[in-house]
Amino acid sequence: MKVLVAVKRVVDYNVKVRPLSDGSSVDLNNVKMSINPFCEIAVEEAVRLKEQGVATEVVAVSVGPQQAQEQIRTSLALGADRGILVNTDAALEPLAIAKCLKALCDKESPDLVILGKQAIDGDNNQTGQMLAALAGYPQGTFASEVNIADGSVKVTREVDGGLQTVDLKLPVVVTTDLRLNEPRYASLPNIMKAKKKPLDTVTTDELGVDIAPRTQLLKVEPPAERAAGIIVEDVAQLMDKLRNEAKVI
Ligand code: AMP
16 A cells, blocks of 8 residues: 655744745745644654555655755655655645645555645645545545555544544545644664655656646734733732723723
């Protein structure tokens, strides 16, 4: 069983992002970049399936600039077998990413495609769903458990009010929720070994996909700053401020 895992290069979740001074985008200069956390969970799940003897090959795919090779190499160090970079410097929308992944599905014929439920930079939560629609695969989104047997996948999904389990026939698209697993750290020997694993590059032109944007980013601005708080002298002053300034009691 072949597993394709989609990994996105994003600003590391510990970084406090800032807009560029002209508000045209987020400032990515000298900012630490990492694998999107939900994609790390996707890689971990794929690698566990390989370790269990369910998957035979795990292919990590990223769509982005040359530097996205770093996130593919990290996926290889975590246990993926080979990588594919769809190289583009354009800022792509989820539909364009889904089209690139669909083109790779046509080439690679995976049985399972695992993606994160969302990328923490754009918070779109769209790519997996769009890929499933384009490829005509069933989808199990927000997965907190994945069980594969006899050509089908049971995906337990975190929905409002509880857990829902769906049974899907391979090939399928699965998107990962936070509680699916706890990703491992890459060991130094595995980081070294990952350097020798195959990593192919293709362009969006070679895949023949239309990546023209359908939306236009108007501006990026920081949230409004909160006014500083004050320390009150005593309870009487607190009550007075709540009653007469905040007018909440
Ligand atoms: P999004 O729909 O943008 O919230 O992203 C959901 C998931 O789609 C991510 O967690 C990735 O698994 C995948 N994805 C999105 N953008 C990319 C990209 N540029 N390269 C590879 N995978 C991506």
